[in-house]
Amino acid sequence: MKRVLVTGGSGFIGSHVVDALIAREVEPRIFDLRPSPHHPKVDTRLGELTNVGALRQAVKGCDAVIHLAASADVGIVAEDPQGAERTNARGTLAVLEAARGTGMRIIYGSTIWVYGESGEGVLDEESPLGMPAHLYTATKLAGEMYCTSYAELYDVPYTILRFGIPYGPRARPAAVIPIFVNKAMAGDPLTIAGDGLQTRRFVYVEDLADGIVRALDDGAENKIYNLASNETVTIRELAEVVRGTTRNVDIVHTPGRTGDFGGAEISSVRAKDELGWAASTPIEEGVGRYVDWAQSDGQFEPKPETQEIARPAERELTLSGAAVAGLACLVGLILPLLLALRTDDFGQGQIHTIIATTLVGMLAGLAVLPAYGIRVARTGLLAAWSLVALLAFALFPVTRHALELGRPHAGTILLTAIGAGTAMAVAVGVDRVREYREPAGERAG
Numbered sequence: 001m002k003r004v005l006v007t008g009g010s011g012f013i014g015s016h017v018v019d020a021l022i023a024r025e026v027e028p029r030i031f032d033l034r035p036s037p038h039h040p041k042v043d044t045r046l047g048e049l050t051n052v053g054a055l056r057q058a059v060k061g062c063d064a065v066i067h068l069a070a071s072a073d074v075g076i077v078a079e080d081p082q083g084a085e086r087t088n089a090r091g092t093l094a095v096l097e098a099a100r101g102t103g104m105r106i107i108y109g110s111t112i113w114v115y116g117e118s119g120e121g122v123l124d125e126e127s128p129l130g131m132p133a134h135l136y137t138a139t140k141l142a143g144e145m146y147c148t149s150y151a152e153l154y155d156v157p158y159t160i161l162r163f164g165i166p167y168g169p170r171a172r173p174a175a176v177i178p179i180f181v182n183k184a185m186a187g188d189p190l191t192i193a194g195d196g197l198q199t200r201r202f203v204y205v206e207d208l209a210d211g212i213v214r215a216l217d218d219g220a221e222n223k224i225y226n227l228a229s230n231e232t233v234t235i236r237e238l239a240e241v242v243r244g245t246t247r248n249v250d251i252v253h254t255p256g257r258t259g260d261f262g263g264a265e266i267s268s269v270r271a272k273d274e275l276g277w278a279a280s281t282p283i284e285e286g287v288g289r290y291v292d293w294a295q296s297d298g299q300f301e302p303k304p305e306t307q308e309i310a311r312p313a314e315r316e317l318t319l320s321g322a323a324v325a326g327l328a329c330l331v332g333l334i335l336p337l338l339l340a341l342r343t344d345d346f347g348q349g350q351i352h353t354i355i356a357t358t359l360v361g362m363l364a365g366l367a368v369l370p371a372y373g374i375r376v377a378r379t380g381l382l383a384a385w386s387l388v389a390l391l392a393f394a395l396f397p398v399t400r401h402a403l404e405l406g407r408p409h410a411g412t413i414l415l416t417a418i419g420a421g422t423a424m425a426v427a428v429g430v431d432r433v434r435e436y437r438e439p440a441g442e443r444a445g
Contacts, residue, residue, distance in 0.1 A: 001026050001064065001216055002026065002027060002063055003027040003028075003029060003061055003062045004021055004026055004062060005029045005058055005064075005066070006018055006030055006066045006068060007067045007069035007095060008031075008067075008068035008069030008070065009029075009030030009031065009036060009039070009044075009068070010032040010033075010036035010039075010044075011068065012205065013068050013166055013212075014030070014068045015038040015039065016170070016205050016206055016208070016209035017066055017068065017209045018030065018042060019038075020206075020209040020210055021213055024213055026216075028043075029043045030044040031044075031046075031054075031055065031058045032046065033046065033047075033048070034046070038170070049091035049094060049095070050087075051094070052097050052098050055097075056098045058098075059104065063104055064106075065105070066107040066109070066212060066216075067092060067095045067107065067108050067109060068109045070091070070140070071084040072172075073175075074136045077134070077135050078136075084136065085139055085142075088140060089143060092108065092143035092146050096146055096147065096150040096156055100150065100154045104157075105157040105158060105216075105221060106147060106150075106158045107159045107161065107216065108143055108144065108147050108158060109163060109212070110144050110160050111136075111137070111140050111162055111163050112228055112264070113136065113137045114140060114141045114144065115130070115162075115264050116129065116131070116133055116264075121265065122266075122267045123265065123266055123267065124269065125223075125270055129141065144224075157221045158222060159215045159221060159223055159225070160223075161211070161212060161225050162225070163203065164202055164203035164208070164226075164227060165201065165202045165203065166203055166205045167203075167287075168204050168290050168293075169289065169290060169293035169297075170205070170293075171205070171290065177238070177242070178290075181242055181287070184243060184246040184247045185246050187249060189249055189251060190242065191253075192251060192252070193253075193254055195253065196234060196235045196236030196251075196253065198234065199233065199235075199264070200232075200234075201228035201229050201231070201232060201233075201266045202228075202231070202233055202283055203227060203229045203279050204286040206281070207229075208227055210277065211275065214276065215275060217275065223270075223274070225268070225274070225275065226270070227271055227277070228266045228268050229268075229281075230278070230279065231283055241283055241284055242287060245284070245288050327430065328423040328426040329423055332358065332419040332422045333355065333358055333419060333423075335422050336415035336416065336419040357413075358419035358420060361416050361417070361420030361423075362420045362424075
């Protein structure tokens with residue numbers, strides 16, 4: 001193997017593949033929309049992926065094509081389905097057409113997402129594929145079908161590689177690990193779509209690049225390989241790894257996303273047996289390497305470590321948090337008061353008691369919400385207010401006399417519970433709406 005064309009060679013995975021080819025003493029050639037910032041001296045051809053003429057010129061003199069160029073951000077795919085289909089499906093068709101009649105093999109970068117919800121247990125390359133739930137999966141599956149069709153009709157050899165979720169240096173900012181790391185370094189909460197129990201088979205990008213280059217060997221012709229780690233990691237576990245590597249920030253859950261991949265246990269045994277490949281970088285080590293690279297590359301400027309960031313349960317009261325807390329208290333106080341005023345069982349002393357106990361109940365309830373990811377106010381401050389108020393009402397008769405508080409009875413306690421419960425429900429509802437309206441690219445997993 002003397003020369004290999006890498007489509008998407010300027011990108012995240014492609015640039016590492018170029019590194020791996022050079023290390024193997026194979027000459028890389030890049031085909032992309034832009035020059036590579038990582039390999040300015042490597043032979044580069046610029047052009048649209050669907051331009052068959054440009055691709056035919058690019059493949060001249062090459063022994064194989066590693067086809068990695070794609071629209072890989074699932075959020076962008078959902079926003080621009082036609083553009084994603086043009087790049088991922090028709091772009092793959094153009095690469096195959098450019099290679100037709102040359103005898104060169106296409107190494108096609110697919111994804112383990114094609115397994116979808118195709119079954120339980122360990123899935124390998126012989127497992128049946130379910131119907132795709134996301135357009136991104138559909139476009140990558142279409143590329144696989146084009147590869148097998150061109151092999152059957154036009155004798156274009158292929159190797160299909162189904163990648164785990166790649167991560168590591170040079171990753172695009174919209175990927176889940178860069179999002180988590182950037183948020184954690186800024187002291188912001190990590191946002192997880194759904195319950196965070198969806199699983200992923202991540203693969204460190206340098207391990208992945210090694211597997212891709214190994215697939216150039218003759219024994220891999222017209223075969224499919226999974227290139228994924230043996231570690232099954234939930235999004236929640238990933239968030240914990242990022243917190244342990246960076247800062248101990250909050251974790252916030254938002255509504256799940258339509259078409260999200262629930263995860264599956266993927267076997268990469270065939271790649272180990274036939275290519276001698278296995279992912280060797282544990283997730284903790286890989287995330288640590290990414291953080292080191294991002295810091296050295298100036299990807300972010302971490303804010304100074306503060307007590308509030310290190311201890312998320314004591315975050316400062318923000319303007320938005322104060323507004324949520326204020327609205328919740330207002331609604332939670334008005335409701336029991338209206339109910340009490342419409343009932344003859346409550347005198348002035350009892351009305352005053354309802355106001356006091358409802359305020360205490362609301363403050364105590366709102367105090368625990370940040371522990372569950374609800375960004376309302378600083379827990380320590382609210383807890384202190386609640387404790388002082390409870391002690392004052394319980395221990396000092398002069399306080400009760402000054403405020404003209406009556407002795408609580410069952411009705412008072414019931415209205416207090418209604419008010420406190422209403423306040424907490426309002427706080428949770430407003431905060432969930434606020435989180436849901438964040439840009440989609442900032443919600444991971």
